Amino acid sequence: MTALQGHGTYDAVIVGGGHNGLVAAAYLARAGRSVLVLERLDHTGGAAISTRPFAGVDARLSRYSYLVSLLPQKIVRDLDLDIRLSSRTVSSYTPVERAGRATGLLVGRGEERTREAFARLTGSDREYESWQRFYGMTGRLARRVFPTLTEPLPTREELRRRVDDEDAWRILFEEPIGAAVEDRFADDLVRGVVLTDALIGTFADAHDPSLEQNRCFLYHVIGGGTGDWDVPVGGMGAVTDALADAARRAGAVLATGHEAVRIATDGDTAEVTYRTGDTEATVGARHVLVNASPQALAELTGAAPPQPAEGAQLKVNMLLKRLPRLRDTSVDPRDAFAGTFHIAEGYEQLAAAHAQAAAGALPSAPPSEIYCHSLTDPSILGPDLVEQGYQTLTLFGLHAPARLFARDNDGAREELLKATLAQLEVHLAEPLADCLATDADGRPCIEAKTPLDLERDLRLPGGNIFHRALSWPYASEDTGRWGVETAQRNVLLCGAGAVRGGGVSGVPGHNAAMAVLGAPAAGGAAGQDG
Template identity: 85%
Template sequence: MSAHEGSRSYDAVIVGGGHNGLVAAAYLARAGRSVLVLERLGHTGGAAVSTRPFAGVDARLSRYSYLVSLLPAKIVQDLGLDFRLRTRDISSYTPVERAGHPTGLLVGGGERRTREAFARLTGGDREFDAWQRFYALTGRVARSVFPTLTEPLPTREELRRRVDDEEAWRALFEEPIGVAVEERFSDDLVRGVVLTDALIGTFADAHDPTLAQNRCFLYHVIGGGTGAWDVPVGGMGALTDALADAARAAGAVIATGHEAVRIDTDGRNAEVSWRSADGEGAAAARHVLVGASPQALAALTGDTPPAPAEGAQLKVNMLLKRLPRLRDTSVDPREAFAGTFHIAEGYEQLAEAHARATAGELPAAPPSEIYCHSLTDPTILGPDLVAEGHHTLTLFGLHAPARLFERDNDAVREELLRRTLAQLDAHLAEPLADCLATDADGRPCIEARSPLDLERDLGLPGGNIFHRALSWPWAQDGTGRWGVETRHPNVLLCGAGAVRGGGVSGVPGHNAAMAVLKQDVP
């Protein structure tokens, strides 16, 4: 896009071509608005992309975000997206050693099979019955709350009435999630499996009084009204490619390699200045939607930035020649890795890891979880790799706050990766290193990203995958009608940092577009 083309006026300029910005662009363009999307990187998609990270290897991995739960079917249908999800029959597998013998908990494959797995691990039906009751409770909440995400924000009391379940409201919205876990479950491993959904991407203890862990748990169990986490066919890039296609087909202009550097607004009219390899330019707009973080928004408008955010995860991508054999021979690796494979995520292990990281130390036994995309969707691998038995592994490590990496990012990342893989190896019948494929240069196919790497690569503040602490899905002072409003009437936040943001959902993009369309009604 030339400087001359950028100088024209648009109904909406969208800063950031991640999935939320693309959702907003597609909705607005389909409603007849002129739309310009400015994307800093040379491609759209943001954190929801598929790439070939290993030289000379035909494996297209979801490099950052990797599973889908919070994307409403309404958005897929409204925008006519050519995009599919596949469910996972196995929910999770958690290995453990009991009485000196390797065993584990396999959740999935039908109720009878799951009940039997609980009985083998815990010696009876009590934990499974408690599991059934607890997830029936979260299911009721999911069916009540999920549909509200694409509606104007309810008040807290309106949402409470909609949930209409005082036991559920107390457990999820009022008391630390650790209370609910400890009241309902006795087995340390089962407690840990439940708690992990409260900690993925959030650095908190089970009893954190701020309830940051409860908000994280809520968003992990309400997706689609069921809480299921599904595999995007073709990888996460298939979604953002479909969104970009939908936006362009509707008439939106998408300018990659164009970094927004300033937003000037009087509340009614705005101008967005940008720079690219070809020079600088500006575009006038009635509305500006920002898919970047609240910190980036403040920098663009000259406003006071919000409190710093901090991510707390290690993201690792791998390609294997074969799936490793397990010490627990009662389970097939093809099932164990098809769901979420929990590592060092017992309840006490999670608490110990959090305490160590809070004290400024790397956890001795870093908790993490793994899944294998290619078992559910082999299309991300070239035919030869599939025929040879190759598979991908995605690892997401918990309790790794950005502060730990500040003294020496590379060295700390490598040490944390070593400790994390050692925890995995403890449950394998062969070292993972023996199973890693190699790239065209003979290097093992494994890459790791710390929070500081994510901040550098994607502009995530402190590497926080949610841009900032997740919010409750109701109106609070200053949140506005849709949860996307800012102090500037014609500048909206359409990224993960909006109310009801976080995860691959498209919800902030949808809601920002709806806010614009409602504002434009005479």
């Protein structure tokens, strides 16, 4: 716990020391504002942390968030962050059995090798050419949309003009993504690989009329203007440690073990009551930035709660003595697991799993995807583990809504984990259990987290990793100028539930700081409080 000396009044009090709160703290402190961060836990970082989850094992894993795409280089440069992101040499591998033969689709290791993989799977170049056209389109859109995330919100029409591609606008912003997938691709496996980016943490069908899946897809393909998802060297904790260091260097006070319990404001000044142990105290603030969910914001201010949120994923961390051998002998396991290893994610499989979950049952063939952090960045493992060939595996399961765990979280977790690993083992030439490492007590090095576990551990409402449904990156009637404004003009929402929130991006933290500083527009100098 970090002791907080004195109470007093600050220019800004930030509730929550996750990565967005740390970004906001660093920007505001560098601008000369007095800043206090109140963090409930005994450490900063929120869901973007690294831990050693297995007793007596020197493996520091990105426990919850694990890859980075949406963090703008502008934030890294502005805050002089000492972080390094490493590209993955393989984008994805998707195993499948065709005509009684184990095969798969490897995307990466060069354009020619990828073309050959498509041809081997589908028998022609047509799917590969469609793939190139489709992702050429998303790449052009990414280069135009991504820079707007750290600018004041454009209107819908302003963003449409900036995209300057009516086909791309229709595909991503106006009609269910399933229509584009089915129009452009014929192979079920290829369709499924494309669709998965629309479903990460989002419980939706390809043709959901709400377009929630489209918004999820959009944020997955625009990161950095490329859509690439990179590995944080040193683990996700290295990113948030660098942010905490930047905030402290700038003069922000980071008070861990201090839980905010109430915010009172008249719109000009505010008081934040916090609890440490059994003691309550109050601190004054000109602005309060809430790096927590919209539900938490409502509880702190006494406002009406928003619509309930629901997460829909199974998160699994594993440590292996070695990578398992694959039934598809044409691919090296080091290539297959270096990118995103898709499991039971054919197009029809995804639809079937969604239908089962929507009907109230755990999917019988749960879709999921795996990647191996340590292949790209072995620094998260102790030297002895590296020398022995140990590897980490991170699995993210889809279509596992929180409602399925409400009756028996522990039992449903074990059932779903077993079914998920069984789907993986369909494509392995040996049992996964033979490859799993054991901890100091002889237990297998594997842990699984349901949405309800994330709600309990991190206070994510319903276990939703985005805090609520993702929003379009343009203004509406109630979004405000930066997408962080609330009903109280000096209280801002800077967590993942802000407009243009979700993912390890720092964007809501940046935008909340800009709202406080009164930044006029992109590239403009920050002025006085607006």
